[in-house]
Each structure stands twice: as C-alpha cells, then as structure tokens.
Amino acid sequence: MPRTETQRDDNHAIQNARGWSETITALVAALNADYDRLEELRDERADLMAERDDKSAAAVTRALAVKALERWDEENGEELRGLVEAVTVDGDEMKDADAARERILESALDAQIRSGRYTPGDTPEPEEFAILLTTGGPALRIRGELGEHNEPERAWLEYQDWGTPWTEFHGEGAASQDDLLAFCSVFYFGE
16 A cells, blocks of 8 residues: 555655755745845844944943834834845745845756647647755655746645655645745746
8 A cells, every 4th residue: 555645654755855945935935025124124123233232332221222123123123123034045045036036046957848749830828837946865846837937836845765656745834835846937938
C-alpha cells in the first residue's frame, strides 16, 4: 500500500519542498514589505536613542529621552519587529523590494514555458511554465498555467526523489497559492 505524504516525513524530497515553501513565503513577504515605513521607524528610534545617549545633555533631559524611547517602543516596537522579520529571508535582510526580486530570480536554476497544440504555421501561445528550484535527489519545481498575458494564473509545487515520479506538494507547510503566484510573477514568460 503506498504511503501518504504525511507518512513519509523522513522523505528528503518532502523536507526540501517544505523548506523551499518557507523560503518562497519569506521572499514574497520581503517583496511586498513597506521599506519606506521600515526606514521611517528606524530613523525615529535612532533619533530617540541618540537623545537618550547624549552625554552632553542634562540628566533630566536624558531621563525624559529614556521615557520617550520606552513609550515609542511600546507604541511602535511590534510594528518595527514585524517589518524587520518581513524583510529577512534565511537570515539575510533585504534592503528593498528590488533585492528581494533579485533573490527570487537568482533562486531558480531554470525557467521554461511550454505551448499547447497549434496548427503548423501558427505562432504557438505559451500555456504552461516550470521553474526549477533544485535538481537531483531531491528535485523541486514550480509548475503552473499562464493566463492571457503570459502571467502566472495558477501554480503548484512538485517534488521528486531518485526513482520516483514528480508529485504535487500540498502538505503541511506548503506555500499558499497567492505566494506561489507572487513568486512566479517575478519571472518573465514572454509577451
């Protein structure tokens, strides 16, 4: 009797798919993060810290600065931490959306399109795409369908290990459809 995906937790291909799903989700969060707001919050906090640490200021002024920083942390600290988390991918902090976009493009080993059936002499229209993320044992790719303007319309992860067929990954920890589409939309699949 074949084992299900959840029964094969020791399967390296599934572990690879889970790990990549986390990375895809993190890259999309970094791609969509509000970098302007992050910079604004960091600047505000840095100004308050400078006031607190100003050795030339009177003790009363520094004490007020400490309170102001504490109040700022209470009001804005969670938002700042969330933004820092959103722009951090595998321990690396993205400096802007372009850096996240570049990281997505560099993460792929290959990106291909495929056309459906067409009459000889006609120009084939791309219908499907595949983005190869890892090869060998285990291998992982994102497959999907292209819409009218060659934009990813539907996407799914597929994994494979030595001697096994490509299998869709929908298990625990799988990247959402929205995240897969946002990740794939960074790639150019023609006009």
